[in-house]
Amino acid sequence: MRRASRKWLALRFAVAIVLALPMLWALWASLQSVDRIFATAGNGLSGDAMEFRWSNYSTAMERLPFFRFLANSLVITLASTIGAVLSCSLTGFAFARLHWRGRRIAFALVLLTMAVPLNLILLPQFLIFEQLGWVNTYKPLIVPHWLAASGFFVFLFRQTFKGIPQAYEDAARLEGATHWQVYWHVMLPMARPVVAVVAALSAVGSWNAFFAPMIYLSDFETYPVSVGLRMFHAMEGTWPNLMMAAAVVSMLPPLVIVLIGQRWLMHRIDS
Amino acid sequence: MGRNKPSDGIRFALPWIIGFIVLFALPLAGTALTACTNWDGLSRDSLHWIGLDGFRSLVDDRMFRLSLWNSLAYASINVPSQLIAALALAMLIRNSRRRGLWATLYYAPHLLAGVATILIWFWLLNPQVGPVNRAIRAICEFAGVVPIRPAWLYSPTWARPSLVMMNLWYVGGPMLIFLAALLRAGSDVHEAAMLDGATRRQRFVHITLPQISPAILFNALTLFVASMQSFEQAYLLSNWQQDNTLLFTSVYMYQTAFERHRFAYALAQGLAVLCMLGLASIAAVVLGKRFVSYEIEEAH
Numbered sequence: 001m002r003r004a005s006r007k008w009l010a011l012r013f014a015v016a017i018v019l020a021l022p023m024l025w026a027l028w029a030s031l032q033s034v035d036r037i038f039a040t041a042g043n044g045l046s047g048d049a050m051e052f053r054w055s056n057y058s059t060a061m062e063r064l065p066f067f068r069f070l071a072n073s074l075v076i077t078l079a080s081t082i083g084a085v086l087s088c089s090l091t092g093f094a095f096a097r098l099h100w101r102g103r104r105i106a107f108a109l110v111l112l113t114m115a116v117p118l119n120l121i122l123l124p125q126f127l128i129f130e131q132l133g134w135v136n137t138y139k140p141l142i143v144p145h146w147l148a149a150s151g152f153f154v155f156l157f158r159q160t161f162k163g164i165p166q167a168y169e170d171a172a173r174l175e176g177a178t179h180w181q182v183y184w185h186v187m188l189p190m191a192r193p194v195v196a197v198v199a200a201l202s203a204v205g206s207w208n209a210f211f212a213p214m215i216y217l218s219d220f221e222t223y224p225v226s227v228g229l230r231m232f233h234a235m236e237g238t239w240p241n242l243m244m245a246a247a248v249v250s251m252l253p254p255l256v257i258v259l260i261g262q263r264w265l266m267h268r269i270d271s
Numbered sequence: 272m273g274r275n276k277p278s279d280g281i282r283f284a285l286p287w288i289i290g291f292i293v294l295f296a297l298p299l300a301g302t303a304l305t306a307c308t309n310w311d312g313l314s315r316d317s318l319h320w321i322g323l324d325g326f327r328s329l330v331d332d333r334m335f336r337l338s339l340w341n342s343l344a345y346a347s348i349n350v351p352s353q354l355i356a357a358l359a360l361a362m363l364i365r366n367s368r369r370r371g372l373w374a375t376l377y378y379a380p381h382l383l384a385g386v387a388t389i390l391i392w393f394w395l396l397n398p399q400v401g402p403v404n405r406a407i408r409a410i411c412e413f414a415g416v417v418p419i420r421p422a423w424l425y426s427p428t429w430a431r432p433s434l435v436m437m438n439l440w441y442v443g444g445p446m447l448i449f450l451a452a453l454l455r456a457g458s459d460v461h462e463a464a465m466l467d468g469a470t471r472r473q474r475f476v477h478i479t480l481p482q483i484s485p486a487i488l489f490n491a492l493t494l495f496v497a498s499m500q501s502f503e504q505a506y507l508l509s510n511w512q513q514d515n516t517l518l519f520t521s522v523y524m525y526q527t528a529f530e531r532h533r534f535a536y537a538l539a540q541g542l543a544v545l546c547m548l549g550l551a552s553i554a555a556v557v558l559g560k561r562f563v564s565y566e567i568e569e570a571h
Contacts, residue, residue, distance in 0.1 A: 100280025
């Protein structure tokens with residue numbers, strides 16, 4: 001029994017290593033000279049493999065206005081995430097806790113929108129935002145998040161709010177709380193873990209988004225880092241070390257979210 | 272509760288109601304109308320109504336048919352490989368005391384997925400200097416066989432498998448869903464079957480698979496839809512040596528709209544693919560009802 005469990009442990013560990021390898025290679029390549037990455041066996045591959053060229057990072061950041069791209073991404077991500085958390089939780093509250101005509105049909109529509117392939121609905125949405133004159137602005141990238149565009153997040157909030165015992169709401173109502181107060185002072189605080197999950201997933205999604213920003217933005221000063229990376233790839237494609245440096249930098253914010261979120265996720269799965 | 276007006280709920284759901292109209296209902300209605308014109312996406316000067324001609328030319332459009340075929344061919348290897356890998360990983364860690372740690376480690380690449388990781392893979396799979404082919408060569412030399420050297424993204428045969436391989440790196444998403452289903456199912460039935468002398472294989476086929484069948488259907492359906500609308504990898508990694516094998520429906524749609532400036536025709540394509548996916552999903556759910564058991568206890 002002991003030996004079998006050690007075998008499984010080794011296998012789990014091996015999978016984790018294999019999954020980490022691409023990132024480790026990117027990190028290594030970002031610190032090397034191009035010659036070293038291109039070197040063939042027996043041709044300089046021994047010796048100074050651990051000599052790091054940190055200057056690759058400053059070089060990569062200077063080739064394109066990368067700090068500008070990072071700042072743009074940050075603005076889009078923050079604005080979208082706040083909107084997603086607020087609008088999806090409000091809507092989830094309406095579905096879970098309030099009675100209104102058409103609620104059941106509306107909720108069926110929420111589930112339906114969860115199944116809509118987002119890449120295919122992008123052009124039809126372009127049609128509308130083009131009419132509104134929103135092309136070349138951040139509005140098409142941010143406003144949908146303020147309109148509870150993600151059916152999945154609405155669904156998550158609705159399930160969470162439904163699970164909160166009625167007694168909490170009743171107690172607040174007895175003291176004269178309005179719907180808004182129940183939502184803000186009772187429901188949202190009790191749903192804090194879900195707020196965190198939605199915020200994390202929404203932020204990562206906005207940060208990594210590529211198709212929509214590429215369609216809507218044509219002025220490169222306004223590019224988020226995803227579109228900027230693609231430009232870098234097109235321009236400096238023969239410099240894998242600089243490319244990897246830029247890629248590593250662009251992944252730092254999602255990585256921070258992973259590091260913050262891992263504690264919670266681990267706890268959730270263990271129990 | 273007396274102050275509770277029926278309109279209050281609508282007020283709170285207003286963000287979503289507006290969103291549904293502006294982001295889904297209007298675009299789809301506008302698409303159906305615009306697809307019947309010759310709009311180029313730029314000006315309205317020469318705009319006129321062409322009726323269903325756009326949809327008719329879809330049938331004769333060789334490139335559109337090719338793109339559909341490519342997406343289907345891609346989905347048909349991507350979906351099974353994801354399902355198998357996700358289930359294997361979920362089963363690998365389900366009984367671990369530190370399964371939270373493993374699940375988090377395996378899930379992390381899923382959150383990093385973006386242009387950066389696609390470009391990392393672009394270099395990992397470089398046929399000459401990429402570490403993947405270097406590793407293959409080293410292993411082959413060690414084993415004393417003639418090294419194979421797939422050209423990955425620079426070959427029509429290997430381009431789609433390259434994407435499938437890249438996707439295995441992001442398998443943590445569907446894995447979490449399988450893991451949740453496995454944990455929910457528990458081990459009671461397994462223990463009973465073990466007492467009856469059922470082998471490991473029998474237990475997997477007759478207990479585990481039926482127990483998690485709703486999760487299998489869910490994962491299969493979401494993976495299928497995701498594969499059929501896949502854009503970023505194919506768009507970023509396509510080149511002339513792939514012989515159009517990465518021309519997926521969404522890529523062709525993008526090219527039609529923004530490179531050939533036939534916006535209305537691109538909308539017709541999108542609508543056609545949406546309808547096909549919708550029908551396929553409904554069929555999958557209806558057919559799935561026969562194979563998916565939502566209550567394993569009742570079946571026994």
